[in-house]
Amino acid sequence: MFGSILPDCCPKQKSTGVMERQEDDKLVLYRGHQLIVLGSYSSEIWHLCDGNHTVKGIIEMVAEKYSVPQEKAQQEITGFLSNLAEKKLVSLE
Numbered sequence: 001m002f003g004s005i006l007p008d009c010c011p012k013q014k015s016t017g018v019m020e021r022q023e024d025d026k027l028v029l030y031r032g033h034q035l036i037v038l039g040s041y042s043s044e045i046w047h048l049c050d051g052n053h054t055v056k057g058i059i060e061m062v063a064e065k066y067s068v069p070q071e072k073a074q075q076e077i078t079g080f081l082s083n084l085a086e087k088k089l090v091s092l093e
Helices: 040-048 055-066 070-086
Strands: 011-013 019-023 026-031 034-038 090-092
Touching (some): 034 040, 040 070, 055 070, 070 090
Antiparallel strands (some): 026 034
């Protein structure tokens, strides 16, 4: 169901020199020479990566808040978290 990301893991932002800056409705993440721009939906998920929320909980919250099917939220969120993990911006504990 969740691919390589387990539903009970708690994503956590890595403190590897990531700086954040809010620009209008975008959140800009900087780390070294890497720049990542997140929209409001993605930045909301980024802020939930605090080690206290499970992947399953994040999916349920987003599906309810935005009235999207849970399967769609699951697909988008696990893809987003996988991308962040590949870039070493979050750890999946």
